[in-house]
Amino acid sequence: MSDDAGDSKFTLTHLTEGGHAHMVDVGEKAVTSRRAVARARVRMQPETFVKLAAGDTPKGDVLAAARIAGIQAAKKTSELIPLCHGIQLTRVEVSIVLDGGIAVIDATAEARDRTGVEMEAMVAASTAALTLYDMVKAIDRGMTFDVCLVQKSGGKSGDWRREGEP
Amino acid sequence: MSDDAGDSKFTLTHLTEGGHAHMVDVGEKAVTSRRAVARARVRMQPETFVKLAAGDTPKGDVLAAARIAGIQAAKKTSELIPLCHGIQLTRVEVSIVLDGGIAVIDATAEARDRTGVEMEAMVAASTAALTLYDMVKAIDRGMTFDVCLVQKSGGKSGDWRREGEP
Amino acid sequence: MSDDAGDSKFTLTHLTEGGHAHMVDVGEKAVTSRRAVARARVRMQPETFVKLAAGDTPKGDVLAAARIAGIQAAKKTSELIPLCHGIQLTRVEVSIVLDGGIAVIDATAEARDRTGVEMEAMVAASTAALTLYDMVKAIDRGMTFDVCLVQKSGGKSGDWRREGEP
């Protein structure tokens, strides 16, 4: 996000002139191919990470539950985020890598639509992280996670990529 | 979470012996007063923060939408997190403080139940943060947020408080 | 609702001191037997009423769909109305009487809970009316309906009955 502020895209488009929240009109926007990737990183105690990474079946299922929860949540985005439009996602994928004591969750969402799928990816990543937390919180209540958008493409505002991401 | 590992509470209770995810049996647990507080901190560009903090009505509604989305999501926790039990929350509150360039979202959940409300608080805080992101992402796609549990009370495992929290 | 304003029950309990919407704390309230009845009256063109009242099977199904939609909506109240608590309803009934050109929908909700079921009854009546509208709007788009609470009992604020109702 560089120095092109002042541009029309720098307006809070979810607010009407009177400042009231509304679902913005996307009727005139073109249907294009949309894609977004979001990432959640779950940080935990070393012993928790070892437990998560070691066990075969347990790990399988903990991660499977988190992946599935992320996918299902992506489909609920417009229900969870008040001003999001309903979107027919053409693809959702949630991958989880256990690396250096951190569970890195990457969620990808795609659609052919009039509006972007950033929120779908963000919701998927967050919910996968929350599910992971739920399943191991009994042994590590202090776990934390952060969430960010990694990249998005398609639509009038074009491509965007978090700095430092390939 | 200190060095008392080995304790029975250090088991991944969401997995059966065969390692399969299931909703744990809480039928024998006592109905007690439960409370949990979770926090999400949303970090943004200084200009975004100024915009968010300045406008009266716009801010009102952005934060109102985030608070309401958080409250509604808390009630959907068992739908979003696969192995969570349904809980009848007796109270949910989401407060948002704009401070030092960061939006600090504190979500409190309470219930009289056989199981805790940590996930309800975590889901509320995360969804409020996601809503905030949704409403200002047009001007700041790089915004990030982190989520953690701040405290919980009630139930057999007793009270817990994040270190450094009063 | 008479002249006893000033009473503590005359406060907007869904707002915190700072004026922010929240789900009020009902943890300390007693679990009592709750009941509420709401009514929707759907007004239509005489020909629409005749069509609705005449046909045997058609009428059966239109009214059946409206009744079932009302019952299902009652169970979704806490999902639809942001600050409503989840409630385990012990009974829901939606009855529809076709009388004098008007479809009168009475919805009854009951629960043993810490909070009232007025909204559950109101939502059931409204949704049954909306479903009726949906099913005959092709022949009468101008149909209207009004909704009100008829009575409620249980809880600290006691019984209430709309004036003029038996």
Place this chain on the structure above:
Amino acid sequence: MSDDAGDSKFTLTHLTEGGHAHMVDVGEKAVTSRRAVARARVRMQPETFVKLAAGDTPKGDVLAAARIAGIQAAKKTSELIPLCHGIQLTRVEVSIVLDGGIAVIDATAEARDRTGVEMEAMVAASTAALTLYDMVKAIDRGMTFDVCLVQKSGGKSGDWRREGEP
């Protein structure tokens, strides 16, 4: 709704020949630009109206909650109304005007679809009214509201406008 009765559009299209409710086939209908506006008018005690209109932050949030609830409900229309098709709304707006002791809620829904969005607008207006009721019922249980369609455009049946509306 004029005198063109007898037209095929005057059939209860949600019923099959046997009189059984079903979701009508819209597969052959053209995708056109659809728009509908519905209105709910909430009537209350003068003191309630004053309270609602006076307070700055409280009003802000009560109305914000009602607007957001209306928008979210519009997206749930096909879940609430049994025979409604799922629709990807391109725009939803709920505006509330406090005027002459009445809260007038106008809900606008838009889509590019094979079927109309009247129900989405009706559901949004009703749910906003129900939310308003929920938030002030503690001080005025006798509040009532009525709901009607104001106008709709798009689709084979063309434009429709409630008599007396500009």
Place this chain on the structure above:
Amino acid sequence: MSDDAGDSKFTLTHLTEGGHAHMVDVGEKAVTSRRAVARARVRMQPETFVKLAAGDTPKGDVLAAARIAGIQAAKKTSELIPLCHGIQLTRVEVSIVLDGGIAVIDATAEARDRTGVEMEAMVAASTAALTLYDMVKAIDRGMTFDVCLVQKSGGKSGDWRREGEP
């Protein structure tokens, strides 16, 4: 399903290379007219069947409830089945025939989409059967039902018809 195994369509497309469940990418698939019919057969005690078939109004409503539940469930398919894409159904119909002691439920789903509607038909038939079970289980807990796909058309894999079906 004949002897053309080895074909690319004989892969479990819901699994990524690493074996992880994901919502497959249908972005490149063509939007075509899709249709599927599924069937559930509910078997019960002769006395139960007589009761179900005899009563006029009771039967009407039991079957009406089952039909409506089936239709509504079809619209929830992507919420229930983790890896299903959201689909905008253009038509859903659930018909129930009481024949020879068995309730035969046929559910038809149609859409113009990039992916098939088999699951929507299967979910509708199953949920109608479950609703029937729920409504008469008090008199016949031993009732059983089976579910199968009867036919599907549209999409790259073309038409399919259960052997022995016309």
Place this chain on the structure above:
Amino acid sequence: MSDDAGDSKFTLTHLTEGGHAHMVDVGEKAVTSRRAVARARVRMQPETFVKLAAGDTPKGDVLAAARIAGIQAAKKTSELIPLCHGIQLTRVEVSIVLDGGIAVIDATAEARDRTGVEMEAMVAASTAALTLYDMVKAIDRGMTFDVCLVQKSGGKSGDWRREGEP
């Protein structure tokens, strides 16, 4: 279900006197410990069974997805089955055994409630079977499944066990 017909429990309790569906009043029923087990048996082509049983990770995830979908659906029972009461389940478990060419899905539901959990178990078993079908339908569209209640305990009507079950 033997010859004690005529008993009051042999009435279709979901219908009012007028024959209209309603959610029966359970307010006076005692809160007791409830348990139900339902079973779905998924039949498939031998090659499908081999594929399902062989692969390690793929199988893991297919079955994990089915188990999780079953658990989540159990929590949605009152949303899917029109006249079911909302229930706070204290435990849900879905186990899947691959045996003799058949996938046998056993779903157990438990609660402390005024009403039984048979439908929760039936819905869980059905949805797990539907998910299994969804994930392998590309290779075996002809797969079928049947569903039945295996046992239930608790409540006024006491224990029930399918004949032939231990």
